[in-house]
Amino acid sequence: MSKDSPNAASPSPARQRRSSDQVTLSQVAQAAGVSPITASRALNNPDKVSDSARLSVLQAVEKLGYVPNLVAGSLASSRSRLIAVIVPSLINSVFVEVIKGLQETLEAEGYQILLGNTDYDLDREYQLVRTFLGWSCSALVTAGLRHNKACHTLLANWDHPIMEVMELGKGMDLNVGLDHVAAGRCMAGHLIEKGYRQIVYVGARLSQDYRASMRYEGHKAVLKEKGIDAPLLELDTLGSLQAGAEGLAQVLAQYPHTQAIHFANDDLAAGALLAAQRQGLSVPGDIAIAGFNGLPLGQHVTPQLTTILSPREEMGRLAAKELIRRLSGKNVYRRQHDVGFTLQTGGST
Amino acid sequence: MSKDSPNAASPSPARQRRSSDQVTLSQVAQAAGVSPITASRALNNPDKVSDSARLSVLQAVEKLGYVPNLVAGSLASSRSRLIAVIVPSLINSVFVEVIKGLQETLEAEGYQILLGNTDYDLDREYQLVRTFLGWSCSALVTAGLRHNKACHTLLANWDHPIMEVMELGKGMDLNVGLDHVAAGRCMAGHLIEKGYRQIVYVGARLSQDYRASMRYEGHKAVLKEKGIDAPLLELDTLGSLQAGAEGLAQVLAQYPHTQAIHFANDDLAAGALLAAQRQGLSVPGDIAIAGFNGLPLGQHVTPQLTTILSPREEMGRLAAKELIRRLSGKNVYRRQHDVGFTLQTGGST
DNA sequence: CGCTGTCATGATAGCGCTACCATTCGTTTT
DNA sequence: AAAACGAATGGTAGCGCTATCATGACAGCG
Numbered sequence: 001m002s003k004d005s006p007n008a009a010s011p012s013p014a015r016q017r018r019s020s021d022q023v024t025l026s027q028v029a030q031a032a033g034v035s036p037i038t039a040s041r042a043l044n045n046p047d048k049v050s051d052s053a054r055l056s057v058l059q060a061v062e063k064l065g066y067v068p069n070l071v072a073g074s075l076a077s078s079r080s081r082l083i084a085v086i087v088p089s090l091i092n093s094v095f096v097e098v099i100k101g102l103q104e105t106l107e108a109e110g111y112q113i114l115l116g117n118t119d120y121d122l123d124r125e126y127q128l129v130r131t132f133l134g135w136s137c138s139a140l141v142t143a144g145l146r147h148n149k150a151c152h153t154l155l156a157n158w159d160h161p162i163m164e165v166m167e168l169g170k171g172m173d174l175n176v177g178l179d180h181v182a183a184g185r186c187m188a189g190h191l192i193e194k195g196y197r198q199i200v201y202v203g204a205r206l207s208q209d210y211r212a213s214m215r216y217e218g219h220k221a222v223l224k225e226k227g228i229d230a231p232l233l234e235l236d237t238l239g240s241l242q243a244g245a246e247g248l249a250q251v252l253a254q255y256p257h258t259q260a261i262h263f264a265n266d267d268l269a270a271g272a273l274l275a276a277q278r279q280g281l282s283v284p285g286d287i288a289i290a291g292f293n294g295l296p297l298g299q300h301v302t303p304q305l306t307t308i309l310s311p312r313e314e315m316g317r318l319a320a321k322e323l324i325r326r327l328s329g330k331n332v333y334r335r336q337h338d339v340g341f342t343l344q345t346g347g348s349t
Numbered sequence: 350m351s352k353d354s355p356n357a358a359s360p361s362p363a364r365q366r367r368s369s370d371q372v373t374l375s376q377v378a379q380a381a382g383v384s385p386i387t388a389s390r391a392l393n394n395p396d397k398v399s400d401s402a403r404l405s406v407l408q409a410v411e412k413l414g415y416v417p418n419l420v421a422g423s424l425a426s427s428r429s430r431l432i433a434v435i436v437p438s439l440i441n442s443v444f445v446e447v448i449k450g451l452q453e454t455l456e457a458e459g460y461q462i463l464l465g466n467t468d469y470d471l472d473r474e475y476q477l478v479r480t481f482l483g484w485s486c487s488a489l490v491t492a493g494l495r496h497n498k499a500c501h502t503l504l505a506n507w508d509h510p511i512m513e514v515m516e517l518g519k520g521m522d523l524n525v526g527l528d529h530v531a532a533g534r535c536m537a538g539h540l541i542e543k544g545y546r547q548i549v550y551v552g553a554r555l556s557q558d559y560r561a562s563m564r565y566e567g568h569k570a571v572l573k574e575k576g577i578d579a580p581l582l583e584l585d586t587l588g589s590l591q592a593g594a595e596g597l598a599q600v601l602a603q604y605p606h607t608q609a610i611h612f613a614n615d616d617l618a619a620g621a622l623l624a625a626q627r628q629g630l631s632v633p634g635d636i637a638i639a640g641f642n643g644l645p646l647g648q649h650v651t652p653q654l655t656t657i658l659s660p661r662e663e664m665g666r667l668a669a670k671e672l673i674r675r676l677s678g679k680n681v682y683r684r685q686h687d688v689g690f691t692l693q694t695g696g697s698t
Numbered sequence: 699c700g701c702t703g704t705c706a707t708g709a710t711a712g713c714g715c716t717a718c719c720a721t722t723c724g725t726t727t728t
Numbered sequence: 729a730a731a732a733c734g735a736a737t738g739g740t741a742g743c744g745c746t747a748t749c750a751t752g753a754c755a756g757c758g
Contacts, residue, residue: 024714035738070483072714074420075743090449100439103466115464117452134419241649274649300590300623373744384708421744424713
């Protein structure tokens with residue numbers, strides 16, 4: 001269906017634009033017998049117009065099936081009610097849960113989410129940020145505090161709220177997250193306390209998932225304090241149940257005396273636990289297993305997985321609330337929010 | 350004085366707009382010594398300008414740190430390179446995987462995703478569609494073929510591609526999905542073939558997740574053909590491991606002679622399987638369990654879960670490719686794509 | 699040598715909406 | 729009664745970009 005309407009043979013219309021048959025605000029205004037600007041106010045600042053004007057505008061909207069052109073509105077007002085959200089991965093359910101928390105809160109306030117996925121690539125992040133700034137987003141949410149140089153300068157000169165989530169630290173603007181080093185310390189402390197001494201930390205793609213390596217730092221520090229070695233095994237695949245199973249196998253091969261494995265996340269840990277089960281290994285008798293994140297799965301396997309519960313949806317919701325507060329003019333409540341974490345001990349350690 | 354630059358101290362500037370300090374294309378053009386329209390072409394239709402012009406424009410862009418204002422561009426061209434994606438849930442990983450497939454394909458072509466979540470509410474979907482149309486999206490992707498009346502008329506009058514995914518049928522425009530009734534038949538057939546006769550179908554919120562109830566229809570039809578009763582148990586919570594465990598308990602209570610349970614999805618099925626394990630029930634000896642989706646988890650539990658594998662990322666990728674084809678002018682390849690499904694038999698049946 | 703065709707570039711005029719003043723009118727204040 | 733005020737409304741001028749047409753330069757061609 002090609003949409004060429006220039007059938008009327010007007011000899012010299014000078015210039016012609018494709019007439020987008022769309023209903024415009026002016027048409028609504030005309031139908032309602034008011035000026036366009038009043039119609040605009042009736043829709044966007046209802047309390048700035050009289051009841052009668054508002055009513056007739058709303059009726060005209062209904063009658064004509066008017067759909068506001070948000071692009072034009074944004075250009076005119078340089079406000080878009082779009083929020084850019086940039087995450088490193090959609091496979092990892094952790095980020096999806098944060099998005100979920102963001103979304104339910106932001107949508108309720110009339111904001112839309114522009115979603116970007118960097119696949120753990122900071123250059124990709126920069127490109128996404130550039131694009132999103134071009135949409136005059138009202139704010140930007142990004143996972144993590146690390147950005148490349150270009151991205152950093154771009155954001156530093158941007159005069160809208162920036163929210164960095166997931167980890168805690170000195171960010172560019174607003175920050176909601178948790179202390180991953182502390183989380184690593186916490187779990188390592190737990191394992192020590194349980195009497196384990198031969199403990200291997202297993203992560204996947206640590207250079208990308210640098211938050212997992214921050215947890216390893218915490219883990220290592222605790223073991224160091226006790227004079228214990230902290231071997232690290234890095235898998236080359238992304239975190240998954242499958243990878244966890246492989247991690248278990250590699251640990252057993254490389255460090256046969258291992259008593260406990262501290263996995264970088266629950267996907268790995270659960271994968272290892274289920275694999276151990278298949279192989280007839282006793283957990284924690286033969287090997288203890290711990291994870292991170294507190295995924296539901298961990299509570300349904302036998303034994304239950306010892307893990308650290310991170311409040312992911314809550315993180316999204318809190319981030320959204322802070323952004324909304326900021327966007328409504330109320331300036332800065334707190335720049336940094338520690339959402340904390342909870343050690344959840346299960347039978348697996 | 351033809352144009353008054355905003356910094357010149359004109360005593361009575363009559364009207365003043367907040368001068369958005371942002372670098373504009375005109376400034377770039379000026380710095381490059383070309384007209385704005387040439388600068389525009391240099392960025393958007395590089396092969397329409399001379400090499401020298403293109404080069405100087407690109408240098409000016411770099412030097413001034415120009416970020417194109419996509420809002421203005423979209424208004425002028427009524428093309429936005431935004432794709433609206435509307436899903437009913439983000440908790441259900443199935444939709445996230447479709448989004449992932451869409452995204453990796455669309456982003457590569459320079460499209461951005463505007464994400465909306467209906468929470469299985471068709472009125473909410475209508476609101477989202479309205480908003481998204483206001484952004485002059487280039488296309489819209491929505492999960493499912495069912496919409497409310499208002500949404501339907503709105504979309505029917507919209508002259509951009511509409512892609513309905515997940516299920517298969519007569520859609521508004523393009524459609525990529527699978528036949529859920531057939532999938533239900535397939536699994537029921539498998540269970541029958543395995544010799545089970547007392548089979549309960551367990552779903553969660555079937556009025557919302559109507560695709561699950563389509564699978565039930567298929568399931569029921571097969572049993573009917575064999576003259577077997579097809580009891581249905583509907584859970585009131587959303588699909589989750591926890592709900593699956595509860596489903597198992599309820600089935601055992603209400604239908605003590607049950608030999609097999611056909612769950613609406615793998616979350617439920619895996620939850621039941623793990624629960625059975627905790628309770629010392631033998632699967633499939635005491636009870637057989639089947640699911641739908643082919644989540645990785647199903648392959649890691651013992652016994653492996655019998656399920657139906659649906660190509661979710663593939664569905665997203667295919668949908669994106671079809672959209673891109675359509676958006677590039679190449680008209681309609683095929684309006685409807687059946688991505689199919691695969692029965693994956695595991696030890697659980 | 700004029701005629702047409704192609705290429706690179708530019709001038710102009712919006713896209714549909716809202717910010718910014720200006721105006722009107724009825725009501726309050728001094 | 730005059731002045732001051734606030735509420736409702738409207739006129740105008742853009743927001744920053746691109747579609748459309750117009751132009752000039754130069755090549756090919758009868």
